[in-house]
Structure formats: C-alpha cells, structure tokens
C-alpha cells in the first residue's frame with residue numbers, strides 16, 4: 404500500500420451504499436456534460452425505440468406522458484467521484500417503452516442517444532427489469548435543461564454518464580458498440596460497485 | 605473470424621451526429637494503471653492556488669487539455685481520489701504539473717495546500733479523456749475562469765514550446781489581478797477579464813459578448829475550435845455567449861469542474 408504522508412482524510416462515515424472511491428456530494432448536484440446545453444422544449448422532444456425491435460416506435464411529449472407513471476427514489480453515482488443519496492426522479496419505466504416496440508430475441512445491447520447526438524452503450528439487461536427510466540421530473544419539479552431536461556434516461560445502478568441527458572432514443576443491437584465516453588477511454592459497462600471507471604478496470 | 609465479421613448490423617449512427625467528437629484515441633491500458641508520483645516542487649500562483657510539480661517515471665505522455673486522476677491513501681487504507689487537469693505542456697522531462705485551488709475543507713486540495721512538501725508520494729493514473737485534448741492542429745479559442753485556466757494553460761504553453769503558428773487566443777476570468785493564475789506567464793494571446801476588482805483603467809465585469817465579438821466576427825481560416833473550462837455556471841454562461849456570437853455548437857468543447 405502506498406500511503407501518503409500526513410493524509411488522514413475525512414471522518415470515515417462508512418455510509419452504506421457508497422461505492423468504492425466515491426464521496427457523498429450531499430445537496431450538491433454537479434453538472435457534467437461535454438456539450439452546450441441544447442435549447443430543447445417539450446414540444447421539440449421525441450423518444451424513439453428502434454433497431455432490433457418488432458415495431459420501431461416514436462413517442463412525443465404527450466404520448467410519453469400517457470404511459471404508466473413510474474418513479475425512481477434512490478442513489479446516483481458519477482464517475483468523477485460524487486454520489487448523491489435519496490434523489491427522486493419521476494417519469495416512465497423504460498420497460499413500458501421497450502414492451503411497446505418489442506425487442507427481437509437477437510437484441511443484446513443498446514445505444515442510447517441524445518438530441519445533441521451524445522451516445523452511451525448499455526447491455527439490454529441493464530435497461531430492463533425495472534432498472535431504467537425516462538424521466539422529466541426531479542424532486543417534484545420539471546427536470547432543468549442542464550440536468551438533461553425536458554427528459555433524460557436514468558440508469559441509476561451504473562455510473563451516471565450512461566444516463567443520457569436530452570434523450571432522443573434507444574437503438575437495439577446484437578452487439579456492443581461504444582458510445583461517446585466509452586470511445587474516450589471509459590469503461591464499457593460502468594458499474595460503480597465494481598469501480599469500472601476506465602477501460603481496463 | 606473476427607468478432608466484427610459476425611455482426612449482422614452495421615455501426616449505428618444516431619440521427620443527430622454528436623456535436624463534438626473526441627479529438628484523440630485514448631490508450632485504455634495506460635489509463636488503467638496507478639503509478640507512483642513524487643512531489644518535487646511547489647510554486648505559489650495566487651493566495652488560493654499553487655502549482656505542484658510531480659515526477660512520474662512511467663508517464664506515457666499527454667496532450668494539452670487532458671487530465672489525470674490522483675489518489676491519496678491514509679494509514680488505514682482509506683483513499684480519496686480526484687481529477688486534476690494537466691497544467692504542463694507535453695515534454696519528455698518525466699514530470700507533470702498540476703495547479704490546485706485550495707477548496708475550503710477540501711479533502712484532497714487541503715492536503716496539498718497544508719501538508720504536502722517535496723519528496724511526498726502520491727499516485728496518479730492517466731492521461732484521461734481525449735475529448736478536451738488539443739493536439740495543436742486547429743485554431744484554438746480558449747475561455748476559462750478560476751482554475752479552469754489550468755488545462756488551457758497547457759495549450760498556451762504547448763503553442764509556445766512548439767512555436768506553433770496556428771492562431772490561439774485565450775480569455776480568462778478572475779475575481780481580481782491577485783487571483784489571476786499564471787499572471788506572470790500570460791502574453792499578448794491572453795485577455796484577462798476581472799469580475800470584482802481590476803487595475804486602474806481596466807473595466808470590472810463578467811465575460812461579455814463584447815469580448816468575443818472581435819474574435820468571432822473575423823474567425824481564422826477553418827474557424828475556431830472553442831475550449832471552455834471552469835465551474836458549471838461559467839461554462840453555461842461562456843458557451844451561451846459563444847453560440848450567440850455565431851460559434852457552431854459542434855466546435856465548442858466544455859470541461860466542467862463540477
């Protein structure tokens with residue numbers, strides 16, 4: 404072990420649920436995006452599920468709001484080191500959108516993409532079974548543009564770069580295809596509890 | 605047969621091509637390895653910021669704009685890790701330099717500013733991220749605030765060290781002259797913007813459209829590649845000004861320090 408002389412660090416809170424190498428950001432919610440925050444109104448927003456599906460489907464703002472409401476209440480973890488506990492997002496479970504489009508048996512992965520063209524790749528198994536949402540509310544209020552509003556993907560069990568802001572769609576594939584950060588040296592899956600930050604971790 | 609040959613679908617391209625593609629490929633193996641680094645020198649830049657020079661024998665080299673991850677380890681095995689931009693230009697000295705703001709109660713920056721002295725050992729991994737890198741090819745318009753000037757300074761230093769002729773201009777925002785990091789090193793390529801106090805004759809105020817207008821009304825051939833770095837509020841403000849001044853969104857790269 405390479406100990407650092409004179410470094411004691413903060414009091415060990417041992418907060419249950421804090422993944423290795425992460426710290427509790429408390430009330431802060433840092434913003435990290437590589438592009439200019441787009442001017443995207445609810446009227447401009449659409450969400451498409453395509454690729455290896457029985458029937459490609461596109462929802463607009465009103466269509467999406469007619470889907471069964473679903474919320475996520477829990478923790479989120481950013482690869483830059485902060486975690487945020489007990490956040491509340493409201494929207495629709497991704498399972499509902501996927502069920503409507505009907506993934507083909509050959510579909511194993513997906514690329515989630517934004518209205519800005521940002522992409523992130525995910526195994527389909529990480530997007531199903533009540534573990535992923537399309538959300539438009541944070542803490543009871545409309546999601547702000549810098550945090551991905553009008554609507555973003557939320558996949559809370561993976562590092563948050565997978566939770567594509569300004570989400571525009573999901574393309575189902577029969578193979579894994581790296582997204583934006585994944586091509587820039589980040590881990591293909593990004594599980595915070597296994598500290599999969601960079602490719603090779 | 606290679607794995608790609610078995611794919612039945614072609615590579616997926618989203619309907620909107622990502623505005624800002626990465627500039628360089630990043631070597632995953634290099635980024636994955638923690639390496640020992642020894643502090644060799646500390647230089648004060650401002651009352652709140654100092655530069656820390658580290659000897660990293662296994663450093664693979666970097667491009668201006670990239671960052672590394674730094675880890676401190678306590679006696680009981682507890683670790684704290686943070687990202688820091690590389691301030692030094694790429695060279696073959698076996699050293700890199702970081703410039704850290706002293707964040708109030710900051711776990712890692714607090715150790716650097718209060719405890720660290722030459723000879724101390726820490727660990728680093730990197731260089732990381734090819735997105736904010738500037739290989740020195742395209743005309744560069746750099747907008748930074750506070751410690752957001754750090755990765756931009758690496759670009760300015762690289763431009764000088766290599767005597768590059770490609771246009772490069774930097775606008776840096778600081779509260780006052782005493783808070784301007786690298787003040788002694790800034791040259792005619794740089795325009796400081798002071799938000800609270802300024803030397804006599806220099807206006808006080810935020811970065812504004814008027815600062816950008818002369819640069820964007822007559823962009824160099826091929827246009828500017830804009831690099832914006834600082835707090836999120838500065839990044840939002842500066843990137844909006846750029847868009848309003850006509851800079852294409854797909855030529856704006858933003859690094860937010862959170």
Ligand SMILES: Cc1cc2nc3c(=O)[nH]c(=O)nc-3n(C[C@H](O)[C@H](O)[C@H](O)COP(=O)(O)OP(=O)(O)OC[C@H]3O[C@@H](n4cnc5c(N)ncnc54)[C@H](O)[C@@H]3O)c2cc1C
Pocket residue numbers: 413426427428483671686687688689690703704705706707708709710711712713714751754755859860861862
């Ligand atoms: C890509 C990137 C590049 C960066 N480059 C630079 C750079 O070049 N220079 C630079 O100075 N910074 C840079 N940063 C910021 C840097 O990574 C750190 O966030 C910064 O140094 C603060 O870390 P710290 O450990 O000192 O403070 P932290 O301990 O993280 O504290 C930050 C703030 O949060 C509060 N806080 C956090 N956790 C707790 C807790 N558990 N209990 C109480 N309070 C808490 C602190 O009081 C403080 O106000 C960069 C960030 C990114 C993402």
